[in-house]
Amino acid sequence: MTKVQTSVDNWFVNHLPALETFMRVSFGIVWIIDGALKFEPGFSMIDTIRSAAQSSPSWLAPWFNFWINLTNTAPPPVGAIEILLGIALILGFLRKIVYILGFLYSLLVWSVPEAFGGPYVAGVSTDIGTGIIYAFVFFLFMIANAALGQSKMSLDYIIEEKFPSWRRLAEIRGIKFG
Numbered sequence: 001m002t003k004v005q006t007s008v009d010n011w012f013v014n015h016l017p018a019l020e021t022f023m024r025v026s027f028g029i030v031w032i033i034d035g036a037l038k039f040e041p042g043f044s045m046i047d048t049i050r051s052a053a054q055s056s057p058s059w060l061a062p063w064f065n066f067w068i069n070l071t072n073t074a075p076p077p078v079g080a081i082e083i084l085l086g087i088a089l090i091l092g093f094l095r096k097i098v099y100i101l102g103f104l105y106s107l108l109v110w111s112v113p114e115a116f117g118g119p120y121v122a123g124v125s126t127d128i129g130t131g132i133i134y135a136f137v138f139f140l141f142m143i144a145n146a147a148l149g150q151s152k153m154s155l156d157y158i159i160e161e162k163f164p165s166w167r168r169l170a171e172i173r174g175i176k177f178g
Helices: 003-014 016-037 045-054 058-073 078-091 095-111 131-148 155-162 164-170
Strands: none
Touching: 003 016, 016 078, 016 131, 045 058, 078 095, 095 131, 095 164, 155 164
16 A cells, blocks of 8 residues: 555545535535525426426326325425425534435435436436435435544534433434444
């Protein structure tokens, strides 16, 4: 192993908590921007779902019809949800709950308006959608939280100092190996 490779490896290891915080805050900014764009005049969740339904196989029609009917009665506040997720990520507030809800919400976005990344037609499909990638990022944050423990650069840390029981809401308890 070269000296340069060792120093690069050591730098990453020595800065893991700060890197995790940087990634969490950066991801939060992305979610705020994404949520804010949902308030633009041209955005319509019902149109997005209808478009996804039209480009999906017919056997998925009941799935999309359920969501179209639900959206017709009560339009989902997707922009507000995404902005709140972004704020919680930036502040490091209720991290365990936010990571789990963000994971589930991302899967929901991937399965409904993104139509599982479809259409899956030869020559048309170019990727599987962004929702599934977001779900993986939230899952990786859960793993990082379990591995690294408390994040001193979070609102949760400040609250945990005064109320230790807050830890149940904020931290994924890691397992000590060896």
